[in-house]
Amino acid sequence: MTAVPQPSPSADRDTAAARGAADDDALDTPDTRPRFTIGEVLSALRGDFPDVTISKIRYLESEELVHPQRTPSGYRKFSVADVGRLRYVLAAQRDQYLPLRVIKEHLDALDRGEPVSGSGSAGGVAGQPVGxxxxxxxxxxxxxxxxxxxxxxxxxxxxxxxxxxxxxxxxxxxxxxxxxxxxxxxxxxxxxxxxxxxxxxxxxxxxxxxxxxxxxxxxxxxxxxxxxxxxxxxxxxxxxxxxxxxxxxxxxxx
CATH class of the missing domain: 1.10.1660 (Multidrug-efflux Transporter Regulator; Chain: A; Domain 2)
Structure with missing residues (x-):
């Protein structure tokens, strides 16, 4: 059975996963190959995010924050990069209180290889600090x-x-x-x-x-x-x- 991805201890690794492409051969690496069921992803995330649910993951997909592939039968299949994006979103909500609109802007910037203002710190709406x-x-x-x-x-x-x-x-x-x-x-x-x-x-x-x-x-x-x-x-x-x-x-x- 395919091993469930474990939560990454490194914020830099999460950001790299959120970009979805660490190098020119990213599409050929296991990081972007869809292989995990939504249940396996839930198990991987719950260690750091106990309140996450399958419904929450589906909702984040509906908001286009993560894009799992579908099998011919319609089942979702997630890659390690997808799990990294989900971790990025959940951490930004929990630690920075960012709305999904702002998180999506951050992810889009990361996908383009651009730096995110205030990323990795206790930021707030539109990168402004939230104390x-x-x-x-x-x-x-x-x-x-x-x-x-x-x-x-x-x-x-x-x-x-x-x-x-x-x-x-x-x-x-x-x-x-x-x-x-x-x-x-x-x-x-x-x-x-x-x-x-x-x-x-x-x-x-x-x-x-x-x-x-x-x-x-x-x-x-x-x-x-x-x-x-x-x-x-x-x-x-x-x-x-x-x-x-x-x-x-x-x-x-x-």
Whole structure:
């Protein structure tokens, strides 16, 4: 069986893979030869990106950020270069909070052999730096891919919050991007209140589990509680993804 490609430890290697052609003979090298199924690609990526799903990979393909070949039966086949492009996209979303439009511009530039401004650093929209300071509403909306009305709806229905000056936390950008993606499928913020309710109940359950540790009120205890919460959150996310995928398989008759 063909070995599944392992996540590359080198950012430079990821960039080279994103270009899709390391030299004149690139089309004849294993790096660009389609050979991996979407399931194998998912396994390769999940080590660094636990939240990635098959649906996410398909969505990135639909946005023309990766171009796997198809077998005569219609199955996707990915190359090592394709996996590199996916890693580049996922890292840019997670670490730099870049919208897909900007990431696509970066990939197009890399394909042409051009340098990318701010590549490899904590960049933001259009290469501008994104720090930890709150973002004004318009900047947050642009980074998340939301319209002004969608952002207002997110606040109204409790999906996002703003401070007294109407600014939003950078850490909330993943929520905004998810809402924007769902909106493209016709799911509006008002339909997502069920997620907020579920999260509040889940957070309350996890809080009960670490409450005895927090009673000690020491820095060491709070550190232990933080580590425990992080582990619980990861397991909870895995449970949610597994249950949802299982239910969707039933919908598809699988």
């Amino acid at each position: 930890t300071a709150p973002l004004p509403g318009p900047e947050f909306a642009a980074a998340a891919g939301l319209s002004a009305d969608q952002l207002a709806d997110c606040v109204q229905f409790g999906l996002l919050s703003a401070d007294s000056q109407g600014r939003h936390r950078v850490a909330d950008l993943p929520v905004g991007r998810a809402v924007a993606g769902l909106a493209r499928h016709g799911i509006e913020p008002r339909h997502l209140r069920v997620y907020r309710t579920a999260v509040e109940r889940e957070a309350a359950l996890l809080e009960q589990l670490v409450a005895p540790v927090l009673l000690a009120r020491s820095e060491e205890a709070r550190s232990r509680a933080g580590e425990q919460l992080q582990e619980l959150a990861t397991l909870s996310s895995q449970l949610h993804s597994g249950l949802l995928e299982s239910r969707l398989r039933e919908v598809l008759g699988g």
